[in-house]
Amino acid sequence: MNTLYLRNVPDDVLDRLKLLSAREGLSVSAMAVRELAESTRRADNAALLRYLPDLEVSISEVVAALDEARTEV
Numbered sequence: 001m002n003t004l005y006l007r008n009v010p011d012d013v014l015d016r017l018k019l020l021s022a023r024e025g026l027s028v029s030a031m032a033v034r035e036l037a038e039s040t041r042r043a044d045n046a047a048l049l050r051y052l053p054d055l056e057v058s059i060s061e062v063v064a065a066l067d068e069a070r071t072e073v
Contacts, residue, residue, distance in 0.1 A: 006032075 014028075021031035 017028055017031055017035075020035075021028045024031060026034070
């Protein structure tokens with residue numbers, strides 16, 4: 001495992017991180033590592049999307065279907 005030191009973390013970011021870590025029962029360091037791990041997983045999204053089939057469905061059709069489904073609930 002490597003060590004990462006962060007400098008110039010804004011007070012409000014650290015305050016929210018402390019709040020989140022307390023809610024989860026984690027240390028601030030463990031919470032920061034968890035959030036960084038989750039954030040960096042998104043780097044793979046573009047590569048994953050390239051391998052999905054093109055279903056030729058427009059964004060407006062997807063949004064319309066979501067809106068319709070939400071009104072049914």
